[in-house]
Amino acid sequence: MNAIFERCSVRNFLPKQVEREKIERILRAAFQAPSAHNRQPWEFLVITGREDREAVAAMSPWAKMCASAAAVIACCADLKKGDPDYGKNPAAGAGEDAFWVQDLSAAMENALLQITGEGLGGVWLGWYPDKGRVRSFSEKFALPSHIVPLGLIALGYPAGEARPKDRFDPARVHWESWEA
Template sequence: MSSIFQRRSVRSFLPKPVEDDKIERILRAGMEAPSAHNRRPWEFIVITGEADRQAIAGMSPYAKMAASAAAIIGVCVNLDLGGVENPEDTWWVQDLSAVTENILLQIVEEGLGGVWLGWYPDKDRVRAFADRFKFPPTVLPFSVIPLGYPAKKADGADRFDPRRVHYGVYGTQK
């Protein structure tokens, strides 16, 4: 079964570190993502230190599992790399979403689990993360991905819903 159908958010982890070669393959998968104009406006921060993981867990009410993850990958945009002259040009949000999904799928390929934590556009979360990790002003955290060896097996219920699919004209279904 492909990783797309196996993937589920994992929020509890074994107390076991993740090998560096796995982290590198996960980052490689992220950098294979498509991007508007092939700008690839991404950067990544890899965090493993306990105090940093605890701090991230406290930056969002929905990030408690970050404290017990083996590692955390911050998927970030560098607005300079994105060639963004107009701050309202947010094509990069789609680029970074594709990166985040690629990363989640490679995490499954590596026998690991992870969860996408929404960071951008929550201003408080973005500011807290950028300040702690000393980002320059043009770099913003987009998503935050705690990962590690899963503490339990995820269930993979089928979500296909034919009522959401329209053929030729809206409302026509098989």
């Protein structure tokens, strides 16, 4: 699958809209991800408006490119779907021992690969578990309390060429036993 080896983070975008069909295929790819017990605890908020993107860009020092991206997709977990113990133990942080982080991460990677396949560029922006970023985003977009923005993807048509590096390191692959 070439998209895996062609994908790399793209942070510079052309001032050009991304067609809705492309965004829908990116979302379809995200929905195809594996998830624990097939719970599919994801919800996606697609943000294209300039003022909203600029507001998101101001929420993290590492998210400035949202201002110039064509779209930002907030990849959110529904804790009611992703955490079988949601709400049962008020002493535990909601969802902290559940698989939803992995479920959403798989969905995000699928989305990034589809972005590459569409000839677009994108970058994963870490949101959860940074409490400040989660709070700012949740307040701005009025997310219900059981919805957690795990990560954002800024995407658009790439400006310039970003090339992936080969990172394979056989010394870090252990066949059959650690010493091998």
